[in-house]
Amino acid sequence: MRAAAGEPDLLYIDLQLCHEVTSPQAFEGLRMAGRQVRRPDLTIATEDHNTPTIDIKKPIADIVSRTQVDTLRRNAKEFGLRIHSLGDRDQGVVHIIGPQLGITQPGMTIVCGDSHTSTHGAFGALAFGIGTSEVEHVLATQTLMQAKPKTMAVTVEGELPPDVTAKDIVLALISKVGTGGGQGYIAEYRGSAIRDLSMEGRMTICNMSIEWGAKAGMIAPDETTFAYLKGRPHAPEGADWDAAMEYWQTLHTDDDAVFDTEVYIDATKLTPFVTWGTNPGQGVGLDASVPDPEEFEDEVAKASARRALEYMGLTAGTPMRGISVDTVFLGSCTNGRIEDLRLAAGIIKGHKVADGVRMLVVPGSARVREQAMAEGLDEIFLQAGAEWREAGCSMCLGMNPDQLAPGERSASTSNRNFEGRQGKGGRTHLVSPAVAAATAVTGHLAAPSDL
Numbered sequence: 038m039r040a041a042a043g044e045p046d047l048l049y050i051d052l053q054l055c056h057e058v059t060s061p062q063a064f065e066g067l068r069m070a071g072r073q074v075r076r077p078d079l080t081i082a083t084e085d086h087n088t089p090t091i092d093i094k095k096p097i098a099d100i101v102s103r104t105q106v107d108t109l110r111r112n113a114k115e116f117g118l119r120i121h122s123l124g125d126r127d128q129g130v131v132h133i134i135g136p137q138l139g140i141t142q143p144g145m146t147i148v149c150g151d152s153h154t155s156t157h158g159a160f161g162a163l164a165f166g167i168g169t170s171e172v173e174h175v176l177a178t179q180t181l182m183q184a185k186p187k188t189m190a191v192t193v194e195g196e197l198p199p200d201v202t203a204k205d206i207v208l209a210l211i212s213k214v215g216t217g218g219g220q221g222y223i224a225e226y227r228g229s230a231i232r233d234l235s236m237e238g239r240m241t242i243c244n245m246s247i248e249w250g251a252k253a254g255m256i257a258p259d260e261t262t263f264a265y266l267k268g269r270p271h272a273p274e275g276a277d278w279d280a281a282m283e284y285w286q287t288l289h290t291d292d293d294a295v296f297d298t299e300v301y302i303d304a305t306k307l308t309p310f311v312t313w314g315t316n317p318g319q320g321v322g323l324d325a326s327v328p329d330p331e332e333f334e335d336e337v338a339k340a341s342a343r344r345a346l347e348y349m350g351l352t353a354g355t356p357m358r359g360i361s362v363d364t365v366f367l368g369s370c371t372n373g374r375i376e377d378l379r380l381a382a383g384i385i386k387g388h389k390v391a392d393g394v395r396m397l398v399v400p401g402s403a404r405v406r407e408q409a410m411a412e413g414l415d416e417i418f419l420q421a422g423a424e425w426r427e428a429g430c431s432m433c434l435g436m437n438p439d440q441l442a443p444g445e446r447s448a449s450t451s452n453r454n455f456e457g458r459q460g461k462g463g464r465t466h467l468v469s470p471a472v473a474a475a476t477a478v479t480g481h482l483a484a485p486s487d488l
């Protein structure tokens with residue numbers, strides 16, 4: 038890093054991830070300026086947003102999607118970049134493949150033209166999303182200018198009650214601090230409840246940092262982190278591993294560190310959390326009811342809740358469990374990892390997806406899919422009547438064929454419930470994989486304990 042008075046810092050970037058949506062103009066910019074990619078070895082591309090999750094051997098039907106994906110392939114070839122294309126064993130959602138390959142490591146600076154790059158902060162990496170002009174800057178120079186953000190500690194203490202997962206922690210946090218609560222901050226998630234989470238759970242939380250406005254979210258690397266990384270294709274080996282460990286073990290906050298802001302959450306009081314509105318902060322416990330907008334004190338929150346209920350087709354006072362869904366989506370870079378699939382499969386096993394409900398199970402990467410199949414999870418989902426798909430962003434956002442029809446309602450393990458996010462007119466309730474599985478069985482928002 039280079040720092041000078043009155044200037045933003047200049048960061049060296051250890052890893053840039055690319056996908057088809059936000060990279061075309063960046064490569065075009067390089068071409069027009071006659072530049073090369075500075076460090077092709079520190080740049081890796083995958084196809085995820087525009088890719089279909091069935092018939093992946095056929096050409097992509099939608100012309101815009103096909104052009105995006107073809108353009109990424111051409112750019113990767115021209116600039117000498119590693120790319121994991123549809124059908125490749127290492128293809129998948131950009132934020133799933135980095136950790137899975139062991140490319141994401143503690144202490145790194147990681148960027149991608151994608152807001153959920155914060156996911157990688159779960160390893161104690163400084164990881165955040167950047168805009169397309171910044172993507173071009175990093176491609177050309179391997180550096181990025183950044184103003185120093187403020188720091189926030191999000192401390193989650195205590196043991197999680199049954200049926201409560203990492204997703205519920207982060208949904209509860211966002212409804213507490215609001216979607217703008219983290220603006221200008223980098224957050225450290227800490228406390229016993231965070232330390233007790235698996236890497237998958239930690240990634241779920243860091244993934245949604247951007248949904249409450251934080252620039253990035255980080256978790257101090259510990260034995261859980263090291264155990265996850267050990268033996269992965271790109272993890273260091275032998276003496277390199279020992280040297281890396283020596284460094285990684287220093288990457289924790291000093292005991293006497295002072296944060297600009299602190300937030301505290303009592304994990305023992307959490308319940309499964311679900312959203313009722315059209316931003317990730319409009320959530321309540323599953324035991325609660327759809328709130329009454331007139332009871333919000335803040336005028337902006339009141340207006341936004343009124344509009345959200347109208348769009349969502351909901352009436353204040355309706356118990357959350359009384360909300361029926363048409364679709365359940367299990368997947369995305371928030372909850373499309375093996376642990377998420379295992380958890381949902383364990384709940385759905387021996388049950389059937391409710392009549393009239395479709396359940397899409399979309400592994401976050403081809404490797405997650407492979408592993409799930411090796412464990413027989415695909416069979417469990419198929420026997421329950423769910424659809425077992427190929428890897429990709431899928432119904433997390435309406436950029437590929439997996440979409441909600443207007444007016445359709447989903448319980449979705451993804452991270453955004455904005456109007457039209459899963460298809461024009463679609464209505465999204467954000468939930469954990471456990472709630473998704475129980476909801477698929479009952480046909481209305483539910484927890485595993487309801488089965």
Ligand SMILES: CC(C)[C@H](C(=O)O)[C@@H](O)C(=O)O
Nearest residue numbers: 058059086150151152153434
């Ligand atoms: C398409 C991409 C730019 C976008 C993002 O930045 O997050 C997408 O991944 C999303 O989740 O909305």
Ligand code: SF4
Nearest residue numbers: 153369370430433434
């Ligand atoms: S899975 Fe969803 S949130 Fe993640 S990168 Fe894809 S579209 Fe964005």
